[in-house]
Amino acid sequence: MSQPVLSAGARQPTEPVPSDAAPGRGSPQPGAARRSARRAAEISLYVGPALILYVLFVLLPIGLAVYYSLYKWNGLGPLTEFIGFDNYRRALDDEVFRGAITHNGIIVVLSIAIQGLVGIGLALLLNQRMRGRAALRAVYFAPYILSEVVTAVTWLLMLQPDGLVDTLLRAVGLGDLIELWLADTSVVLYTMFVVITWKYIGFAIILFLAGLQAIPQELIEAAAIDGAGRIQTIRRITLPLLGPTIRIWAFLSIIGSLQLFDLIWIMTLGGPANASNTMATYMIDRGFQRYEFGYGSAVAVILFVISFVVALAYQRFVLRRDTEGALTRNVR
């Protein structure tokens, strides 16, 4: 839902915005200054409360994090030891942190590829008249509602050696696939990806289904009458029209993957041997477990900058075609 970050300021709405300022535009009127002061007051009455809350609890802490990041600080005493960008240099030099960034990258790519494909495929299949579709949709969406803590505690128990997952795999004759799901450094990240997918795939399916249903049926019918096959119709008509929805979903998924924290922290603490660290778990580990609040703040800032750059790039290269974006398509 973040597309405006992406398109902010760049686009005007496709239709003129009705505005009370409209009549006054073009020819300055007497009293314009007074009226503009009144309008400024009016606007701040509307925007003010949200802005105050937002500045106080979002922007100010971000600013403080930047400030702390320039100090060597164990979180105890006053901030005295200014060290410039040393914390940043140290973070970017740290193999463990670079590994964490890589892990975030892997989760981003896997999420887009696998959750995207499964989500779109399933949404296409379900987008037909069939009994029980609403129930299926509800089932897929249920994990999205459950908290990260509940998800983590549940999967932690299920993934114990010889726990439910192993038992079920053996029962269906796939016992050879069993791994030390959380203890094997080359497996744990992918285990976590499965858990993440379990929790978030429903969100993708719902979004895609909604997007599909917004596609005018006449188009599909026309294609069918023209003799287009099902696959062709999907490729030529459905998918392009679903594009904006897919792009928005992908954006949300990317940002979410970059900020991944709760599930990993509760299930693995980023281990074993840092094999499932993400930028956020690394940050909390350094900042809070090790009394390195200045350093942790620098990591937080890097995490923010990476998210920001990714968002900008995404808007530049992927989203620019969507004018007002998927959010408002067919609003009326």
Added chain:
Amino acid sequence: MMGPTTRRRKLLVGVLALATAISAGCGRGGDGAEESGGAETLTWWHNANAEPGLGFWKTVADEYHAKNPNVTVEVVPMQNEQFQTRIPVALQSQEPPDVFQSWGGGQLADQVSSGRIKDISEAIEPWIGELGPAAQGWQVDGKQYAVPYSLGVVGFWYNKDLFSQAGISAPPATWEELLGAIGKLKAANLTPITIGGKDRWPDAFYWGYLAVRGCSQQVLKDSVTNYKFDDPCWIQAGQKTRELIDAKPFQKGFLATSAQQGATSSAGLLANGKAAMELQGHWNPGVMRGLTPDRKGLGDKLGWFPFPAVSGGAGDPKAALGGGDGFACSYKAPDSCADFLKYIASVDVQKRWAALNTGLPVTKGSESAVTDPTLKSLLDFRAGASHVQLYFDIAVLTSVGQALNEAIANQFAGKATPEQVIEALNTAAKNR
């Protein structure tokens, strides 16, 4: 789990550990010294939030008030895991607790450097000798900032039945015997050693003990004080650790096993007869009791033996790795704080605390009150120890200690060499 007041459990980076930590719960209590008219309140944060410790400390607080009517002790029991992150924020706040749990070492030094801890050297000078050398772990630059009430050592807890099942007649006394016992247990299809690799610090016990065996006392002391780990004995500790890892003595999936949570934790596996031994602190019997359905742990089958001797090292085979619990006074605490610590350290209180069998007392003359046979054998070992080296992760500053634990855990995962462990340690020391 019951709450043996161990410094270990606080380090459990469990779910709650993380941040509750900074939730210092400031704003409550802590109105100490300012009060006039001679009436004082001591706010006391301790970590015994379960019986028997919970009730015991309450009694101690009430007794102290009865003896000193002008001092009211306000007790705030707190979950052990929460301390690590809670204390720094609490100390930053306007109303820090007057008396609070302290594990000494580098963490205390961290706190002292912020100027938030009261120097009580003078006040306790007349009686601190009663505690012997134990109190040294709570000194920073020769000044006393806290007083311990418990001091334990790490050693092997084992299942006597499984040992005899594997044909091991006596607990291993040397490193070679330990490796031999591992072979026998494996041959008998038993899991020789259980370890809580997810929590990292249990891994560090092996490395730490091997350093204590391999390094002379002087090297240990110098390295920890100067943050220079350049003696070859440090790398040798890692090499010995590798011998153990190569013997593959641990349970399946040990890298993801927690130390104390649930029947599938390392303590739980030992308690339920699923593994033969575990290298752990003096709190382990208490933890194990909570992890079996009958709340008895291994019962009579539980035995204890010290970490084996390692030939060729410069360390004393009688040296021990350990640590303990104490209480510190914050900078705003009234003078009665030190007097309160004196009461806690008195033989009378220490004896009654020892009788709970949740740890080993410190003050001379109180040892006799320990009745549990395995704990008694620990006590004997401690009494005979040439010196007790504080756990390395506690002895040094927190950032360095945690980096060390991480590096050792990486070695256990096959991701670091002994040299890389020292490299990580030195890097963290440089950044401290």
Added chain:
Amino acid sequence: MTRQMVDYASGPAIGYRTRARLSRALAYTAGLMIAALVLVPILYVALGGFRTTGQLAADPAGLPDPWVTSNYTEIATSSAFWGQVGTSTLIAVLTTAIVVALGALAAFPLARFEFRGRETLYLLFTLGLLFPISVAILPIYLMLRDLYLLDTALGVALPQAAFGIPVTIVILRPFMRAIPGELEDAAAIDGCSKFGFFLRILLPLSRPALMTVSILAFVGSWNGFLLPLLVLSDPSSWTLPLGVANYSTQYSEDTARILAFTGLSMLPALAFFLLAERRIVGGLSGAVKG
């Protein structure tokens, strides 16, 4: 949601009919398989709560035999559990109310007024999307301490609401913007003030979008972990996720009890979801297609 469905069965040729049947069979097979995968963990928790830890250890995949209800009844009759439900509800409602009220007010001029700096202001708000609450947690904590908001519901709700404002504005603005200007003109002719228009016309028309942002805020708050963990130190004022996390460590030896607690803690969320499913799904799709 239901208005158009591609109905291949109505096609002219027999071939379509067969293909439609095939397609439906495929849809059922795939749909049900995925549903099973989704349901397994939930069933494991729900059924596990009716077993004993011994049963669970003996056969993780078994059914309760015999059924044990004591795990559930003990928790469902404990005041701690209901206290946590109450706290979670209170905080989630507070958060939602703040987010929706402030977010809607702010989105209004951002959507429908012309003024200099509007897009900059909007961009400022959207920046918040890129910053998860966890990275700012220490400064936030210190600030809450200075504002005497620690250990209060507001101490959790205010920062949660602040972090919810960006997404709220981002969803509401295009929605409000797309409402035809003729309505506003008509309202003005009828003597409706700007605020009157906002309150009586714009808000009701934006209901689907308001629904979406309310639900996102509510679910986000209900599931929040890190912030309540820091702010609420007193166990008697914990939220459900804190309760679950604590319970799973405190009774770590008793898996069945943990499952029962986890299962019960799922209930309010699932019940809320079932009641509001149509709204949630409609709202989310509203966010996408309007």
